[in-house]
Amino acid sequence: MKNFALIGAAGYIAPRHMKAIKDTGHDLVCALDKNDSVGIIDSYFPNASFFTEFERFDRFVDKWHREKDKKIEYVAIATPNYLHDSHIRFALRNGAHAICEKPLVLNPHNIDQLKIIEEESGKKVYNILQLRLHDSIIALKEKISQELASTPNKIYDIDLTYLTSRGQWYFTSWKGDATKSGEIATNIGVHFFDMLSWIFGPIEENIVHLKQADTNAGFMKLKNANVRWFLSVNYDYIPEEVKASGKRTFRSILVDGKELEFSEGFTELHTMSYKHILEGGGFGLEEARNSINIVSTIRRLEPLGLKGEYHPFAYKVLH
Known part of the structure; x- marks a missing residue:
């Protein structure tokens, strides 16, 4: 069982990420969103820690793996487009792979910088290209x-x-x-x-x-x-x-x-994307x-x- 964190838990697309984590047999340890309308978490991971402030979320992620000698292997990112770059960097700096909604970033030069951080961290960035x-x-x-x-x-x-x-x-x-x-x-x-x-x-x-x-x-x-x-x-x-x-x-x-x-078949594509990533595939x-x-x-x-x-x-x- 892999441990996940989720950044952007209150948005439209967040439940698809929660469902994908659950359907693939893994655990959501913690989630972050500045908005607190996130009752949907109870349907998937009622024991997940939740934060509305990035600083407290950051501290939790850091303390959690130090105290419990466990890792958060993946950070799922479902935040506004302009924040993707920053949140991917957070994931990589904390020793986790990033699974990010589209668009991955807003500009090509952001990709160039993320490639450098990928190499430094040894972790991967995955884009949901469902x-x-x-x-x-x-x-x-x-x-x-x-x-x-x-x-x-x-x-x-x-x-x-x-x-x-x-x-x-x-x-x-x-x-x-x-x-x-x-x-x-x-x-x-x-x-x-x-x-x-x-x-x-x-x-x-x-x-x-x-x-x-x-x-x-x-x-x-x-x-x-x-x-x-x-x-x-x-x-x-x-x-x-x-x-x-x-x-x-x-x-x-x-x-x-x-x-x-292709009017049908969209509801399970996030779960399929997660399976693809966890089985060694994924789109980088x-x-x-x-x-x-x-x-x-x-x-x-x-x-x-x-x-x-x-x-x-x-x-x-x-x-």
Whole structure:
């Protein structure tokens, strides 16, 4: 049984980490969050120590392994994006591996620094890139790999559309602060960009057509794909037929005009990610680099408007 700590216990994604730790047969020793609405811990680890102040959490972690002659082997990190880098450093300095939510960090230079600390500490940084473990995505990668083996210069046409409605709270929270979330493309798009570049190759061109607080859209040329993408938290942009069904989320990936079906199978991906890591796999710093490069560049680019290969939804917004 491995011992875990969790930083960021009150957020939306934290229960998936608690469930993953429990489902893989391990123990949560302690957790930290500045907010104390963390009753969900009782469903998984009622005996876990809980802290709202980092200093007391830091002291506990240090004292615990000294007094009990045990180790906290892993620190799970589910905090706001801009804090990931600092909390990963905390884990490594305390002799633990880090398992961090996406985006791993906000900028590529953070990865370079973390590589140095990895080498100093002898511990690893793992990123939750759960789409790489989704059955439908794995099947698509295998299909594309086979096709590219015979026609290596083939270029696929991809339309990525992801709308996940958020209320007014979103813009009051850290997620609405671009300096903390990294903007929409980073916050809700990074794992899709990771998945697409994992399958279709590294990015060669990156263009932004639309950049608003609630919506980003653009075009990227990957080695073997042209990708038009649209990401938004605005309910108004969801197709009317989807609204009529009562849904507040719309997710679509078209590959050469054919819909990739991956609407199911998301609930267990964190547990699968933990199993993958604990069995000697996992996705590390270098696996995360490509998607961090992509979203970091998007953040710096000026939007072009309706020029070139823009996503059809961008037309709806700007026209």
